[in-house]
Amino acid sequence: MKCKFMKPLIVTLLVIFVAQNVFSQKIENRLAELKIILPKVQPPIASYVNAVRTGNLIYLSGKGPTSSDGKFISGKVGVDLTLEEGKAAARNTGLNLLAALKAEIGDLDKVKRIVKVLGMVNCPTDFTQQPQVINGFSDLMVEVFGDKGKHARSAVGVGSLPANMAVEIEMIVEVD
């Protein structure tokens, strides 16, 4: 009786194992294709943590853009930074969020959906192109995750941000 089920069980396990290897590290491969190297994880600059999981949702703390020396890219978009520089800062912030996400879940292939994003742009009161700035972030998510990267979003202008960072972005991610 035992032996009768042994063969199909082994075959099934082998199929699962092979499939896992074929499809594994899809996102890591995608990052490599995009020539993206994730930055070092930013430590929280205060009394909180980078990520909290509840059920299948990961809530990530707001992050900002950093230069290669680890300092924040600072200034107001529309004054100190051009629209293009603001967009690049939003993309850079996306990399910092992906680094924090990877540190939390171990493997970016576990991402089922980028659910919700709040993108805050440090800008003067007459600035109106927040969506174009935050697109730097949103486009990155779609490049990396495809349809799974498409998210609900609000983009707004705020008067000031910690350390005068150019943008601050937080997100909620659904994982398997």
Place this chain on the structure above:
Amino acid sequence: MKCKFMKPLIVTLLVIFVAQNVFSQKIENRLAELKIILPKVQPPIASYVNAVRTGNLIYLSGKGPTSSDGKFISGKVGVDLTLEEGKAAARNTGLNLLAALKAEIGDLDKVKRIVKVLGMVNCPTDFTQQPQVINGFSDLMVEVFGDKGKHARSAVGVGSLPANMAVEIEMIVEVD
């Protein structure tokens, strides 16, 4: 044995069917009573989607108020718009969110609860009546959904919004 259970089963199914028809389209009827016609769904003005579902929650992207020609109602509340105009803009934004919600879930009767709202008012730094502005939105939700429309909320003033829209509101909705 089979026949013994057949009759009560049929009666039960009939009762459910009749009840469904009596209570169906409750929210559509309520909208008609309130003489509310939902606007056309606003397309996202950038690289994101209007809504993402995770479990029983729908996360809706931030929306703003639009006039009948589809353009954003713009300006700062307290400067370019009066408090009453700001409140009307918040109600108008609620209609745009309901249109986006309906496009996502098909039928507003599936709404179990409006869970959480973030209402952002485009206003100068000395403006302090954000709650009264966002009430235009909150009152609409209670008019349409009754107790199910009562939500947790934050109302804040922001320095600037996309396309200089007067308010931007996002919400989380629980569905059946």
Place this chain on the structure above:
Amino acid sequence: MKCKFMKPLIVTLLVIFVAQNVFSQKIENRLAELKIILPKVQPPIASYVNAVRTGNLIYLSGKGPTSSDGKFISGKVGVDLTLEEGKAAARNTGLNLLAALKAEIGDLDKVKRIVKVLGMVNCPTDFTQQPQVINGFSDLMVEVFGDKGKHARSAVGVGSLPANMAVEIEMIVEVD
């Protein structure tokens, strides 16, 4: 047959009962140790509710700091309030949120995790110490709940807040 299971059942129930009493009111005891008396629950200042539960998550409406007479502590941090006063206002806001949370769930021992916090500081456009201000709130959560109090967070500067309150903070809490 009945009697055979009666004894272990009674023993089990007794163990559960004793354990409940030993561990019960842990957070209330902790509040007493910290000499914290929760304030009266602030009523919402508009058409919404203080808290909404969906699944195991409680979404709390944004709250501000209040003085002992129930009035909001108002002014801009960095102008009308010092950094230390802003931090105290954030801690005070935390007490108001805990009071609202307790009113919703009955017993703070049900808190499984403070999941996500959005801390908004009413401040001028050149203010950059929002994290230090919101730490007044975050430190309180860790004092009261220990590791369960560690949360994901965004801290931002906004141009204006309802009633000119110094900070507004909202949070999401996971409960058992």
